[in-house]
Amino acid sequence: MLLPAVRLVRLGRVPYSEFLALQERWLRRLQAEPGAEGPPSRTEAEAGAGALLLCEPAGPVYTAGLRGGLTPEEAARLRALGAEVHSTGRGGLATFHGPGQLLCHPLLDLRRLRLRLRAHVAALEACAVRLCGLQGLRGACARPPPYTGVWLGERKICAIGVRCGRHITSHGLALNCCTDLTWFEHIVPCGLVGTSVTSLSKELQRHLTVDEVIPPFLEAFKETYKCTLFSEDSSN
Numbered sequence: 001m002l003l004p005a006v007r008l009v010r011l012g013r014v015p016y017s018e019f020l021a022l023q024e025r026w027l028r029r030l031q032a033e034p035g036a037e038g039p040p041s042r043t044e045a046e047a048g049a050g051a052l053l054l055c056e057p058a059g060p061v062y063t064a065g066l067r068g069g070l071t072p073e074e075a076a077r078l079r080a081l082g083a084e085v086h087s088t089g090r091g092g093l094a095t096f097h098g099p100g101q102l103l104c105h106p107l108l109d110l111r112r113l114r115l116r117l118r119a120h121v122a123a124l125e126a127c128a129v130r131l132c133g134l135q136g137l138r139g140a141c142a143r144p145p146p147y148t149g150v151w152l153g154e155r156k157i158c159a160i161g162v163r164c165g166r167h168i169t170s171h172g173l174a175l176n177c178c179t180d181l182t183w184f185e186h187i188v189p190c191g192l193v194g195t196s197v198t199s200l201s202k203e204l205q206r207h208l209t210v211d212e213v214i215p216p217f218l219e220a221f222k223e224t225y226k227c228t229l230f231s232e233d234s235s236n
Contacts, residue, residue, distance in 0.1 A: 004049035004112055008218070008229040011055040016063075016084060016097055019055045019105075023170055026051050026107050030168050049227060050108035050168065056210040060098040060183055061086060065161050069094030069191060078186060090161035090171035092148070093191040100178035100199070102210045102217065106225075108169045113225060117164050123224045124173050125150055128158040130220035131175070131213065137203055147192065150175075155198035159190060175217070177201060177210045 009026070011019065030050055060083040064070045069092075070078070075085045083096075097103060104127075110120060125142035128150040132140035139152050150158035158175045176199035184197045200208045222229060 004225075004227045006049050006106070006108065006225070006227045006229055007051040008231050009051055009053045010214070010231070011053070013056045013058045013099065015059065016057045016061040016086065019053070019057070019103065020086070020088070023053060023105055023107065026053065027165075027168065027170055030107055030109065031166055049112040050106065052221065052229065053103075053105040053107065054214065055103050057097045057099060057101060057103060059084065060096070062094060062096055062187060063088050063090075064094050065090045065092035066163075067091070067093050067191075070187070074187075081186060083183070088161075088171065089163045091163065092159075092161035094187050095159050095161070095174065095189050096183045096187065097174055098179060098183055100176070100180065100201075100210065102175040102177055102213055103172070104175070104217070104221075105172040106169055106221075108225075109167055110164070110169060111167050113227070117162070117169070120164075120169055121148065121160060121162060124160050124162070125158075126224045127217065127220045128160075128173060128175055130224065131217050132157065132200070134216045134220070135200055135204060135208070135213075137200070146190075147195075149173075149190070152198060152203060154194075155196050155203075156189065156192075157198050157200065157203070175200075175213070177208055177213050 062078045062083055063086045078085050129140045140150050149156050149160050160173045161171055163170045178201040179199050
């Protein structure tokens, strides 16, 4: 049986607003594909299942989810620090994105992967847990809501927030590789009081870049989603 194929789109280091704009273009493209409105045939299910967008944010950005998380006064304070502030359509509250962080936005047709939304969230968590394990961090684990994401004890290393419309997912995960964690001190990440954030570099006590993390992450993604990946130019 053929495995579902997912387009891999790697952008490198780009402004967050550019990443969001590309995500919206891909969403429109995927929703316009034949079969997007009805159940997929076996041939469609084994063909294109969507796209996997990867980037490293070029600058500091704070984002709020569907549940909010930032008042206008807080947003103004964060902008005064030199960061961008965006409201997004993902689940969850406020978080930070910036250099040294891997952003992974799978735009997947869940019907073609035969997944429900909660299984998709669990698969994203499993990818990050697997990646941590490959780096030697055996204690990484997922936790139930409201602690969605991947943790090492009380330290959050990977945030997850998704959206799904017409069976197609968007947004995804943010994995701290060598992120400047001081940016998180200006908010309550994901609204979780009494917890902290960490990164692969901090836990491993060595500098680990986004570029170094991507190859093992992609292997974890293919294993978890039981799919193949093929590359496509990011300008499309």
